[in-house]
Amino acid sequence: MNDFNLDQRLDADTFPLGDLPLCRVLLMNDARYPWVILVPRQNHISEVAELSEADQAQLWREATQLGSVMKTLFEGDKLNIATLGNVVKQLHVHVVVRKHEDATWPAPVWGNGSAEPYALELLASLRDQLIAHIDRLAFD
Incomplete structure (x- = not known):
């Protein structure tokens, strides 16, 4: 995982x-x-099935644990976890907290409206909160 791109x-x-x-x-x-x-952090992987079984399990652990923390932190109504890869081939998993009053509820977030970039102050606060929680996650 050293030369990850x-x-x-x-x-x-x-x-x-x-x-x-x-x-x-x-x-x-x-x-x-x-x-x-x-x-x-593995190059040339586009599908979950290309990961080892141990890494598949680890991916799911990371997505669900981080998602649970985010749902609580942001007082969400629903947690969406998905892989798409139709535009970006590199394997990646979206973890999205949804609220009944969010911009596109109940429709999917993907391809629905235009992204609204973060204001710098909100970005800094949100990053600090998430980083603190990421650092506390424990994986055995």
């Missing part, structure tokens, strides 16, 4: 928050939703 589109659309045992954690630059993206 992040897809250019993911790099352009997100802010790095840190690393979990398997994945790089990225904050999507869309203030309409609490939305992170997990990217396994």
